[in-house]
């Protein structure tokens with residue numbers, strides 16, 4: 001069955017002396033059915049005229065009038081979806097009739113925007129149709145485009161497919177993450193408390209501060225809060241404050257305008273703009289330089305910032321989650337972290353326990369990691385007895401991240417059981433209870449002890465007497481040792497009384 005699809009306009013009838021485009025086509029080519037698409041009821045009259053004409057001149061031709069668009073016939077935004085819908089309906093109807101169909105689309109009738117949309121529909125593969133046009137002299141010609149002439153349309157189509165795929169994957173990931181309490185493996189009281197806090201805080205907009213050693217799952221918790229919050233449809237932007245060079249902080253956070261500095265070749269949005277409506281996760285917040293602390297305070301207070309090189313203030317609505325493994329309170333005490341910012345950031349605090357303090361959760365997490373590896377490699381490995389014992393005994397200074405990498409390495413050894421001897425921890429544990437001695441040895445007096453002196457001085461704000469007490473030394477011994485170290489040019493001078 002040969003079907004012609006065309007819009008109908010005022011000039012498509014048989015006006016005075018000459019047939020219009022549609023009748024010209026019907027006179028020259030044979031069709032079994034014609035769909036007359038229109039966008040306004042006023043075209044029903046010309047459609048009826050054509051229908052009447054066809055009854056007489058082409059009695060076997062079936063004429064179908066179909067409204068394809070109710071609104072503005074020159075607005076691409078409404079035309080394309082309306083035509084897409086109409087074409088899909090026609091295809092469905094013809095498919096149901098179960099006859100072999102060939103479609104021809106006339107580009108000549110209708111508005112230029114409609115012509116363009118026909119091309120999109122045909123070249124984009126929505127409908128497999130021959131495109132034709134009618135000249136003023138009533139000549140019909142086929143419109144053929146080589147694919148090479150259409151790189152953009154091909155790309156748009158591919159991009160659409162790709163974007164739909166990505167959107168689906170994104171959706172799936174989001175759904176996965178929405179169950180993200182369950183991604184936080186653990187049942188010990190501290191972790192149950194963390195999960196309860198996530199549940200309560202997720203619904204609110206209050207700034208959350210997450211504290212815990214490296215590798216304890218701070219980022220995981222930040223994700224859980226965001227993806228369980230009303231902001232989950234918007235972005236979670238993660239910023240590692242410890243990894244940004246000082247001179248780039250402002251631009252990273254607030255973006256820059258073209259020409260703001262050498263290398264600023266175009267406007268660039270900062271993390272806060274990207275996260276508008278969503279959440280910014282500021283990891284390693286204790287490393288935020290003081291100049292940025294003031295600017296962050298302003299964003300936290302009223303959502304306002306000025307991009308680098310810009311003159312106008314911009315406003316965003318973001319929720320802040322921050323985290324650090326450092327002692328931020330000590331930084332506040334030493335004037336290294338602004339107290340006002342500290343209170344602005346820390347409305348609610350989630351503390352993550354060390355892995356070694358999580359009791360049996362250590363095994364639950366290890367098994368969970370193994371399950372992931374089993375899925376990835378299509379195997380069925382489990383923990384051997386020796387590995388189970390070691391997991392419970394070891395101190396895990398690198399927490400869950402260390403457990404993951406340890407098990408990943410142990411996994412590659414042959415056998416269906418993970419064995420302690422393949423876990424690369426035994427020696428450290430047996431020899432030194434978690435302290436690593438490098439193969440070349442270590443100079444205790446010059447490499448280790450000065451670090452303790454420095455830490456003690458730092459903790460006590462440079463008070464040698466209190467620092468000595470912390471280290472179990474008499475103050476004069478402590479001072480003497482400091483003096484000695486200083487004479488050997490070993491740091492600590494900053495703290496000398």
Ligand SMILES: Nc1ncnc2c1ncn2[C@@H]1O[C@H](COP(=O)(O)OP(=O)(O)OP(=O)(O)O)[C@@H](O)[C@H]1O
Pocket residue numbers: 183184185186212213214215216217218219220221283325365368400401404
């Ligand atoms: N309770 C948990 N259950 C399962 N996996 C976990 C858990 N906690 C952390 N992990 C995993 O351990 C790894 C480290 O976690 P994450 O990056 O969140 O730690 P972090 O505290 O942010 O580390 P850092 O301070 O170094 O940035 C990640 O792969 C994370 O998925």
